[in-house]
Amino acid sequence: MKPIGVVVSGSSPVNVPIHVYKGCENQVMEEAFVIIKDDEKNTDYFGVIRSLRMNDPLLNQSQRSSIIDNPELAKQGREVVFETSYVRVLGVLQPNGQLTPPRQPPAPRSEVYLVESPRDVKLALETGLELGEHKFSRIRIPLKPEALKYHVGVVGATGTGKSKLVVALVNEVLEKTDWKVLVFDHSGQDYVNVPGFEGKVLDASEITLDLESIAEYLKKEISAKEAGEDALYVSLILYILSKGDLRKFSESQDRSITEFAKGVEGKVEVSISENKVGEALEKMPVLLETVDLEEEMKKVKWETSSLVKLFETVINIVAGKSTSKRKYVTFMSLQKEYIESLNKRRISSRDILERLEKDRLVVLDLSTVRQEERKYVVYSVLRRIWDRIDEAKKPVNTLVVVDEAHNYACYQGCYPSSSIIERTAREGRKWGLGLVLASQRMIDFSTDVRNNINTFFFSKLQTPGDLDNLKGVLDLGGVEYDDLAILATREFYFAGLGNPLKYPVLIEVKQV
Ligand SMILES: Nc1ncnc2c1ncn2[C@@H]1O[C@H](COP(=O)(O)OP(=O)(O)OP(=O)(O)O)[C@@H](O)[C@H]1O
Ligand SMILES: [Mg+2]
Incomplete structure (x- = not known):
């Protein structure tokens, strides 16, 4: 390992100011790993170079210098220029390669060494997922x-x-x-x-999308609110359970759904009372618990006109005299591309x-x-x-x-x-x-x-x-x-x- 500098006054356990040796400026990079060897304490600190600065004691930004009158003077006295940096201590290096938290600052005048390859330091990092290496030392730093x-x-x-x-x-x-x-x-x-x-x-x-995803999507597209939203859910559930063929409902075990569906099948103004819709809505959570809608979804034949017809029927019952009904139905029929794309979803x-x-x-x-x-x-x-x-x-x-x-x-x-x-x-x-x-x-x-x-x-x-x-x-x-x-x-x-x-x-x- 190459010595590249020395600790100067004012070190803390984690932040250590250093001076870089003359001639080493080209090798010291921000983010390079270093070891500070404190011989007094017989301790090695492992750290990283941060905040490199070049300084000139004769050229202070806020003091007038003679160089501004005589530019050729700049070339003279270059030997006084020096580089400083901070070492951010990552831990105290133990003989077994473990790092422990630093509790004491390294002593000034301790020497700083550049870690140039993984061979320079015996770090016992746990094995893990290797995504890359430290930029300068090429030490692998695995993700735990x-x-x-x-x-x-x-x-x-x-x-x-x-x-x-x-x-x-x-x-x-x-x-x-x-x-x-x-x-x-x-x-x-x-x-x-x-x-x-x-x-x-x-x-x-x-x-396949789940019911909620389809309903949420359509709800947004047709701007459905309240009764419109209810109607959307009900019609989607009925449509999926019937696999796109409402006649299937005559075989349903659940009476309220059957009757409701029959009503729908018999088209519109059949005598389905609002209670029936309410009943169907109430029963739905129970029904939904026993049926895996998403699996059912794989078998559904999506056809816009059938779904729109069903939706129209349901909304006529659910939404009463609401003026938004027609708007919802029209918007729904514009969703052809989406509705029929569901057929590809298996x-x-x-x-x-x-x-x-x-x-x-x-x-x-x-x-x-x-x-x-x-x-x-x-x-x-x-x-x-x-x-x-x-x-x-x-x-x-x-x-x-x-x-x-x-x-x-x-x-x-x-x-x-x-x-x-x-x-x-x-x-x-x-x-x-x-x-x-x-x-x-x-x-x-x-x-x-x-x-x-x-x-x-x-x-x-x-x-x-x-x-x-x-x-x-x-x-x-x-x-x-x-x-x-x-x-x-x-x-x-x-x-x-x-x-x-x-x-x-x-x-x-x-x-x-
Ligand atoms: N680890 C790598 N190995 C090989 N090539 C890489 C690597 N990282 C980046 N590149 C190169 O840089 C390009 C951009 O990388 P990537 O697509 O990962 O950037 P991104 O940060 O995900 O960008 P965006 O925000 O635009 O998605 C890649 O196409 C590839 O050419
Ligand atoms: Mg990307």
């Missing part, structure tokens, strides 16, 4: 697998390599743990073509979880469905995982990757995916359900989500505000916005619970 269930955030401006980092993480999880990985690929470009992921990709436009979220169980990896290509719908897909699938957890009360050991997460976990406009992502962020750790959220902006995560992510990778950021947000949730150990601005592709600070060094360090993500 236990941290997966406490969630991982990946933040950086476009092109910094977030999605590639996540690919590296997914590969490591599959190789080194027994966890399963479910990836929501927003753009359909980042994960579907990754070598090794072939055959694991499912097209979101073929996935893979249920139960099928997806079965695939996940079998293959350990499922990539859902969301790019094939409209932006609005993507949130519902995320919601439906995650909800099915939670249903399983609620039933079995057993860990699921599953990592859920949401790339471009600002579309799914934001404050406003991300319902319903945001609600289930929030629940996962809050409660997932108990059940081995971890999130990996990648996004360009930190601010785009709702507070609940942000506060529950315990490991972060961050690179060049879009705005200083993003760094402030990160500061709010983890100890940045002195990393500033300017440090991030110079980062290149694949360069990320690795910080938080999953980092065995605890303080943020700069890694270069491996090539994938």
Whole structure:
């Protein structure tokens, strides 16, 4: 190891000012690892270089110098120029390679050595998921697998390599743990073509949606409120239970539903009293408990005119004299593209979880469905995982990757995916359900989500505000916005619970 400097006055256990030796300026980089050898205390401190500064005792910014009158003087006296820096201590290096918290400041005049390769320091970092190496020393800094269930955030401006980092993480999880990985690929470009992921990709436009997702979507599209909303739910349930053929209801075991359906089948003005509708509505929760609607959904023949007819009938009963009825029905008939796209949906979220169980990896290509719908897909699938957890009360050991997460976990406009992502962020750790959220902006995560992510990778950021947000949730150990601005592709600070060094360090993500 090369000596590169010396500790000067004013050191604290974690922040140690140093002077860099003449001639070493070119080798000392911000974020380089160093060892401070305090011979007095017989202690080695392991740390990282932060805040490099060049100084000239004769050229003080606020004092007039003779150079401004005689520029050639600048060339003279260059020997007095010197470099200073701070070492952020990451720990005291023990003979067994462990790092313990520093309790005493290194003595001034202790020598500082540059760690140039992994051979220079015997660091006993636990084994874990290897996403990259420390930028300068090439020491591998593995992510602790236990941290997966406490969630991982990946933040950086476009092109910094977030999605590639996540690919590296997914590969490591599959190789080194027994966890399963479910990836929501927003753009359909980042994960579907990754070598090794072939055959694991499912097209979101073929996935069944659950009743709520369909109802929520249509409700928004037709701006249905109150009675309109009730009518929408009732007609959808009836339609699904009949698989798109209302005559099937004559076989139904449930009298109120049967009669109600018969009425509908007999078209409109049959003598169905409002009570009957109320009764049917009341019975529905019970009925729904015994039927797996989503599985039924796979068999439904979606036809716009039938559904609209049914909806019209139901709304005539439910909405009485409401003037919005006609509007709802007209809007509903405009939903042809959506309604009939449901015919392509024959893979249920139960099928997806079965695939996940079998293959350990499922990539859902969301790019094939409209932006609005993507949130519902995320919601439906995650909800099915939670249903399983609620039933079995057993860990699921599953990592859920949401790339471009600002579309799914934001404050406003991300319902319903945001609600289930929030629940996962809050409660997932108990059940081995971890999130990996990648996004360009930190601010785009709702507070609940942000506060529950315990490991972060961050690179060049879009705005200083993003760094402030990160500061709010983890100890940045002195990393500033300017440090991030110079980062290149694949360069990320690795910080938080999953980092065995605890303080943020700069890694270069491996090539994938
Ligand atoms: N680990 C890596 N291995 C190989 N190439 C990489 C890696 N990281 C980044 N790159 C290169 O940089 C490009 C951008 O990376 P990536 O798509 O991961 O960025 P991103 O941060 O996800 O961007 P966006 O916010 O636009 O989605 C990649 O297409 C690839 O060429
Ligand atoms: Mg990306």
